[in-house]
Amino acid sequence: MRLTTRELADRAAELAAEASRTGRARILGITGPPGAGKSTLAAALTEALGAGTAVVVGMDGFHLSNAVLEARGSRDRKGAVDTFDDAGYAALIDRIADHALDAPPLYAPEFRREIEEPVAAGTVVGAEPLVITEGNYLLVPDGAWPAARSRMAEVWYLDLPDAERLRRLVARHHAFGKPLPDAETWAAGSDQRNAELIATTRGAADLVVEWV
Structure with a gap:
């Protein structure tokens, strides 16, 4: 389904x-393959809804650190489903779902692309009635992901034609420091394997959308 920012914002406002x-x-999940535009849509919705209405909590804040990945021999697969702390993410989503709007704030980690590491307590969850969480694996049926999903009001799957998605991925990797050949290899290799797994979860979404 092709929907505009305004149409999606109206649904989020409900x-x-x-x-x-x-x-x-209330928690709104946005999922989809790497490069589909999840974080961009989350930011656009937050802006469209107006100040104090929504806050974004990214799943990427639960990346395992580079040191842990290197110790596990998984550094070259960073971004794969098993390179995240899914139990930690589910626990935070559980806390957010139970969070009263007039209660003291909660704090969530965030992922900093400029250093390729998660940073603790980088996001404040205060009195915003809507929490938008975005990430690749929100609909994966294994591990602790279903526990997180069970506390979300809706999960939207963001679709984008592969050619454009790959173009954006390569540009993003290059912008954050990868030489262009390495960016192309990563997008077509590790990212694409992850995208194929994520595509199998598409049918579990409440809404499949091509954002225009």
Whole structure:
């Protein structure tokens, strides 16, 4: 389904209105393959909804650190489903779902692409009625991912034609320091294997959308 930012924001606003009535935050998940535009859409929704309505908590804050990945021999697969702390993510989503809007704030980690590492307590979850969480593996049926999914009001799967998605991925990797040949290899290799896994979860989404 092709939807505009305004149409998606209207749907997200309905979730925020529900939270305002119940006094507890509602969680909207946005998933899809690498390069589909998840973080960009999350930011666009936050802006469209207006100040104080939504906050973004990225799944990428639960990347295992480079040191841990190197110790495990997984550094060259960073971004694969088993290179995240899925139990930690599920625990945070559980806390957010139970968070009263008038309670003290919660803190969530965030991922900093400029250093390729997660940073603790980088995001403040306060009185916003809607929490938007975005990431690759929100609909994966294994591990602790289903526990996180069970606390989300809706999960949207963001679709994008592969050619454009790969173009964006290569550009992003290159912009954050990878030489162009390495960026192309990573996008077509590790990222693509992850994308193929994520594509199998598409049918479990509440909404499949091509954002225009």
